[in-house]
Amino acid sequence: MIKETFYVKYMKRFLDIILSGLALIVLSPVYLVVAILVRIKLGSPVIFIQKRPGKDNKIFNMYKFRTMTDKRDEQGNLLPDDERLTSFGKILRSTSLDELPELWNIFKGDMSIVGPRPQLVKDEWFMSDTEKKRHLVLPGLTGWAQVNGRNAISWEKKFEYDLYYIQNISFLLDVKIILKTVGKVFTKSDISSEGFETAEDYGDYLLRTNKISEAEYNDVLRRN
Template sequence: MNSKGGIYKRFIKRPMDFILSLIAIIVLSPVFLIVALLVKIKLGSPVIFKQQRPGLNEKIFTMYKFRTMTDERDENGELLPDSVRLTKFGRFLRSTSLDELPELFNILKGDMSIVGPRPQLVKDMVFMNKEQRLRHSVKPGLTGWAQVNGRNNISWEEKLNLDLEYINGISFKKDVLIILMTIIKVFRREDIATNGMDTAEDLGDYLLRTKKINKDKYKSLVEESRKLLSKVHN
């Protein structure tokens, strides 16, 4: 990494994240209120969806989003598939990325950055190889290099390779480019979902489906992710 990128990463990136996220929260406060009210009316409470995600150095934090799915369950009390619970309104929030707005508070707190590898599920993290997990050596971002180069319409391998490419060349110029490209993508509503799927496929499910791991390995790593999450909750 060049010295300019190093100075930006160490001394400028965090203050810039704080200032820009604070300004965005203030300017977009009417949007926050309107979306929150619509979520309450159409999907009920809670308005904010909270989920544990791995952050810097794989430290697990709580990420905030606007809720996009109902809590519909079957006769056994199990949640129905995502495709059933994802409403038309929820799809609208996702296609416009309005569901991501509460992550600005994660940025303000310091859990996230404006630009960085997207925070994946803890379940996804355990399926990554050692090199891929290096993506957690920087703070996760509201948007990232992979998001402006295909988002959910590229393979997991491509996505993770783009994350590694980003962390090896962090610079002010690249972050500004990613932010500008993100704005264009949001207005065009591009690459929101994987072709043929309502929601993005988990890494473990992808590896199992493509026969890159067997069922025993899959079950073992899923159990590992559950143990990691149970430590957070206890």
């Protein structure tokens, strides 16, 4: 399904190492400032770590700057994301500054600069065999789906774009995606799904649109 070109086999990873390494050095002052602000406004820990499925379904720890509080209800359960997302957190997300720590994931080989965005581990239980093919490549900091609607398009469309990408990986396509990503960041477009402060999980989307039953949804949650 993936064309094993010279770029795919050798150059893509080489460029990931060089570009992410340079970015980590050049952006180190930005990291420091953001880290201090997160510590002051949201507390500790500064870095949010979450397990995500990577290439060949290998689970890795993805790093982001924290954007939400740890506010809980009377039973000790975390409040919904939209209640924990602060105005400062919204700024980090709208500028994509929260995703800067993922450059370390790229440098160490968990991710690529361009590829399908890494989803939640539980999302994989909801995916069809065809949709799971997105895990044939390293997940990316940005991808074809992100520059064609990001969180403003349906999950079906996201997966369609992901599969298109892995079938057509090339240097020119990656450059096109990176350039379009820069434009998206500056215009702060397609940050969230319509009616949601944060991106809707795939399982929640399937349940809301009646594509799975509540029993099926809860069964997956129990397994995770």
